[in-house]
Amino acid sequence: MNDLYEINRDIQKAIDLKKPIVALESTLISHGLPYPDNIKVAKESITAVKDSGAVAATIGLINGKIKVGLNEEDINILAKDINVQKVSNHNINLSIYKKENAATTVASTITIASKFGIKFFATGGIGGVHLNAENTYDVSADLYALSENHNYIICSGAKSILDLNKTHELLETLGITRIGYKTNFMPGFWYAKTTNLVDNNFDNISDISNYLKLNSKINNNKSILIFNKVPKENEISKDKINKWINKALIKAEKNKISGKELTPFLIKEINKFSENQTLDANVALIINNANLAGKIAKEFYS
Ligand code: PSU
Ligand code: MN
Numbered sequence: 001m002n003d004l005y006e007i008n009r010d011i012q013k014a015i016d017l018k019k020p021i022v023a024l025e026s027t028l029i030s031h032g033l034p035y036p037d038n039i040k041v042a043k044e045s046i047t048a049v050k051d052s053g054a055v056a057a058t059i060g061l062i063n064g065k066i067k068v069g070l071n072e073e074d075i076n077i078l079a080k081d082i083n084v085q086k087v088s089n090h091n092i093n094l095s096i097y098k099k100e101n102a103a104t105t106v107a108s109t110i111t112i113a114s115k116f117g118i119k120f121f122a123t124g125g126i127g128g129v130h131l132n133a134e135n136t137y138d139v140s141a142d143l144y145a146l147s148e149n150h151n152y153i154i155c156s157g158a159k160s161i162l163d164l165n166k167t168h169e170l171l172e173t174l175g176i177t178r179i180g181y182k183t184n185f186m187p188g189f190w191y192a193k194t195t196n197l198v199d200n201n202f203d204n205i206s207d208i209s210n211y212l213k214l215n216s217k218i219n220n221n222k223s224i225l226i227f228n229k230v231p232k233e234n235e236i237s238k239d240k241i242n243k244w245i246n247k248a249l250i251k252a253e254k255n256k257i258s259g260k261e262l263t264p265f266l267i268k269e270i271n272k273f274s275e276n277q278t279l280d281a282n283v284a285l286i287i288n289n290a291n292l293a294g295k296i297a298k299e300f301y302s
Helices: 009-016 027-032 037-051 072-080 092-097 106-115 141-148 164-173 205-217 238-254 259-273 277-300
Strands: 005-007 021-024 055-062 065-068 085-087 102-104 120-122 152-155 177-181 200-202 224-227
Touching: 005 009, 009 021, 009 055, 021 037, 021 106, 021 277, 027 037, 027 072, 027 085, 027 102, 027 259, 037 055, 037 072, 037 277, 055 072, 055 092, 055 106, 065 092, 065 106, 085 092, 092 102, 102 106, 106 120, 106 141, 120 277, 141 164, 152 277, 164 177, 177 205, 200 205, 205 224, 205 277, 238 259, 259 277
Parallel strands: 005 065, 021 055, 021 120, 085 102, 120 152, 152 224, 177 200, 177 224
Antiparallel strands: 055 065, 055 102
């Protein structure tokens, strides 16, 4: 690439040898989860990818350099430093210019992963259309990045704090296929299912892998979402979640929180209201998704 990028040697080797790789984002670490849970998730996601037979590539910026494969020291910086910027595709260039430490969202992570030919990516929940978007126009850049890159995204749907019906619709409009892994419905992140149907359910990994291989052949240039439900023991009822979301939204409005601050603010407030039930669910589902992503990637490259 060029001197703006630094790629870990094992990851470069895996790319050259066409071995399975799963990219991981870093906004989860800096803005999505509190310390020290964020470090635990970052490390255990890497382990979960490795355990399933693939190579993990956590992406983020250290002193303005885009690193593909953050090491333990880098992860500690992003987890602890309160000055870490949350960068999506509109502002990553500024953090490069200012030589900042910055964490990449789903949008910027998959954009970088794609430049290196890394196809698989795992996260908790993608961004989407926010509630009240008809007035605020707050729609995550994640959705557009998914339609501009051909990546395979393993996640538990879009975050529960969003307007999930509108998010489901816009995914369709943007040409992004919504696949369920053992589910006929798009999951609701902290809860297992919404009322929105997926485009197809696959009950096993080899079917998903065969289907993804076909997509490479037909030059589908959009991403494909593979939905994995929150683990059963961490599932929370939709009613409970919606009560906490409403409380958090009122607080956000009072404090005039908007733009890129909104998602992290709402998640933090809901973790408080739920006495960390949502935090525990968030941790569990991210690691679970990293593990599934590794398994699908391994099958895909075998
Ligand atoms: N999933 C989580 N926590 C998070 C995010 C996802 O469980 O913090 C991050 C992702 O990086 C995602 C971003 O890309 O939130 C979306 O932010 P926004 O709504 O500002 O686009
Ligand atoms: Mn936004």
